Amino acid sequence: MPDLYFYAEQVVWQEVPGETSLAFTISGCTLGCKGCHSAQSWPANAGIPLSPALLLEKLQKYRGLISCVLFLGGEWQPKLLQQLLQLCKKQGLKTCLYTGLDSPPPGLLPLLDYLKTGRWQAELGPLGHPGSNQRFYDLNLLQEQSWKFRQTAQNSNSKNSVATQSRTNTATISTTITTTATTKTTSEGLLPCND
Numbered sequence: 653m654p655d656l657y658f659y660a661e662q663v664v665w666q667e668v669p670g671e672t673s674l675a676f677t678i679s680g681c682t683l684g685c686k687g688c689h690s691a692q693s694w695p696a697n698a699g700i701p702l703s704p705a706l707l708l709e710k711l712q713k714y715r716g717l718i719s720c721v722l723f724l725g726g727e728w729q730p731k732l733l734q735q736l737l738q739l740c741k742k743q744g745l746k747t748c749l750y751t752g753l754d755s756p757p758p759g760l761l762p763l764l765d766y767l768k769t770g771r772w773q774a775e776l777g778p779l780g781h782p783g784s785n786q787r788f789y790d791l792n793l794l795q796e797q798s799w800k801f802r803q804t805a806q807n808s809n810s811k812n813s814v815a816t817q818s819r820t821n822t823a824t825i826s827t828t829i830t831t832t833a834t835t836k837t838t839s840e841g842l843l844p845c846n847d
């Protein structure tokens with residue numbers, strides 16, 4: 653089986669509130685957002701392969717120092733990402749995905765504790781901005797927690813069109829999460845970019 657490639661690796665504290673996360677910038681995003689800060693990682697083979705063996709090696713290196721593994725992308729190869737997420741869970745770590753999609757492939761949700769959705773749209777602002785299209789969820793609590801990224805209450809008079817877009821996105825992902833919660837109840841499975 654081929655591997656996902658990663659372009660950068662970093663320990664971060666702010667991207668997943670309350671967790672110390674080892675973050676991997678996964679190569680191969682195809683969304684092409686204008687103003688993307690990770691454009692160097694767009695080629696699928698940028699960086700080096702993140703094989704399960706290499707990931708395990710890195711998790712053992714950071715054992716006791718991190719509580720979560722954050723994947724910045726990778727949902728475009730859901731089977732490969734699933735394999736890596738399963739490995740993280742077996743090591744007793746929480747997991748988070750930052751995706752540019754409004755709703756990731758449902759097969760990933762049971763392996764995630766946290767999820768950030770929404771592509772980068774500079775005119776709408778970053779995660780936590782009142783008009784932003786991006787959302788952050790605690791999937792164990794089934795709660796949207798974008799407010800944790802809100803630094804100042806500003807732009808309260810955002811344009812109506814922006815507010816409508818935000819409500820639509822929230823409804824879409826809420827439906828997905830609710831569906832997953834039902835699946836968890838009935839199957840005993842688990843519940844569950846960048847910018």
Ligand code: SF4
Binds near residue numbers: 681683684752771
């Ligand atoms: S989703 Fe994220 S990584 Fe992909 S192009 Fe947009 S900003 Fe860049």
